[in-house]
Amino acid sequence: MSPRRSYDQYCSAARALDLVGDRWTLLIVRELLAGPRRYTDLHADLPGVSTDVLASRLKDMERDGLATRRRLPPPGAAYVYELTARGRELLPVLQALGKWGEPELGERRPTDAVRAHWFALPLTRGLEGAGLVEVHLEEGDFHLFLGAEEGAVYGDGPAPAEPDARLVLDSATCTAVIRGESDVLDAVRDGRIAVTGDGALAKALREA
Template identity: 85%
Template structure:
């Protein structure tokens, strides 16, 4: 099936042009997931609860057509197709960060219908970190890792860090939620004993010293 014809606001404005590409429902959330690096379609569908298979497939085709993502086949023994962001797609990270910061006051209390994934806390924590490095995070919902200061590559991933991280953070979901809402800084949480920090180097030192 070929990509649908692109809809446009037909306005000579960079905001309108940007929304022509990423303004459809689900597109920016797909970008959020692909900031973790190459993802299989089934993994994307699992981590985007509520999206239909038809809509997800359509959005991915649109993103390929618009140069935001590519699809490739993994070599054996994987032999699965994965989607990943292009350099143009990766440039949406600061857009998502700004949108996430703007949306902090809207979080409020978690609703009974709200899904949650551990790695959805990755972008709020990235905003709270200073300096480059690999950060491993442990929550009740699971572990994930961050690449603070990453350029031209994944900015986070599920599970423990693939190599020795610069710092490990252990915290509960309530603390991480407070940080995501902007009610608490990561440094304050460390100072209050709500985050366990282990590691050596600049990132760990910055958190300990505040």
């Protein structure tokens, strides 16, 4: 494990960057907000990161109290990484960073990788309330745990239980939302996001 580098500045922003300022660290946090993840899954959803760098960042995050590593019970018996309470406190940091970065998105480049669940955090910024939401995109499905104080913020694939609301939207609408050109409620009102479900959250979205 490499020694932690430091800016050696008595400033809370500098201290925070001592922990999460290295390349890939915050994107690992983004992935672990989905709950426990195996190393192989993290590597698959972080295209471009080398195995050495990913392993190093995860060790640093363990050392700094941002993540832990544990072994799943049989029949899984695999090791998974997950965020600590301290690591989960980075959610609003990532949300603010994503909001700030909206103007930089522009058009998707041919070299840009994409995963459906990368749209999860931008969508949670535009949804209020609490409940389980299932989202269907052309790129794939994911689900959101709105208002969750503990555990996963989102997950890949269909919802693990009957969701409070299902959202269906196309790539153009999703791109407009994550680029800050439209918000979720406006897209629901004009029919670009279809909402189904009998939960209170679905009813609130349809009536907004």
